[in-house]
Amino acid sequence: MDTLPCKGCRGLCCGPVPITEKDLMKIRRRIKRMPVKHRSNLENQTRYFGTCIFYDLDNDKCGIHDARPEICKMFGYYEKLVCFRKPELATKPLPARLEDSIGILSVDFTWDYFK
Ligand code: SF4
Numbered sequence: 001m002d003t004l005p006c007k008g009c010r011g012l013c014c015g016p017v018p019i020t021e022k023d024l025m026k027i028r029r030r031i032k033r034m035p036v037k038h039r040s041n042l043e044n045q046t047r048y049f050g051t052c053i054f055y056d057l058d059n060d061k062c063g064i065h066d067a068r069p070e071i072c073k074m075f076g077y078y079e080k081l082v083c084f085r086k087p088e089l090a091t092k093p094l095p096a097r098l099e100d101s102i103g104i105l106s107v108d109f110t111w112d113y114f115k
């Protein structure tokens with residue numbers, strides 16, 4: 001499958017995203033498993049206002065990649081979730097029903113919540 005050219009974007013599209021209950025559970029488990037040093041480094045990076053709290057600027061990637069929310073996995077590949085750098089990849093039809101969101105990551109759920 002053709003992939004998005006994310007390297008070098010430095011979190012350009014990683015802002016606040018809606019998350020589901022399942023997403024939240026996964027993220028909480030992921031944060032608990034994270035080595036303290038790594039977690040502290042991720043938490044204390046200086047980000048632009050609006051950049052996702054889990055964006056790892058030092059390594060130019062999502063800091064919780066294997067536990068990222070479903071909407072992040074879909075971005076760039078589904079209709080209406082278009083990446084401007086490769087819009088032709090956004091072809092999959094959105095599921096008829098998406099799970100309900102329980103809040104917005106980086107707004108309703110910040111680092112304080114995950115401590
Ligand atoms: S989805 Fe698009 S804008 Fe976002 S990081 Fe990847 S290439 Fe960059």
Ligand code: SF4
Binds near residue numbers: 052
């Ligand atoms: S969870 Fe990861 S992929 Fe999703 S917006 Fe945050 S940094 Fe980006």
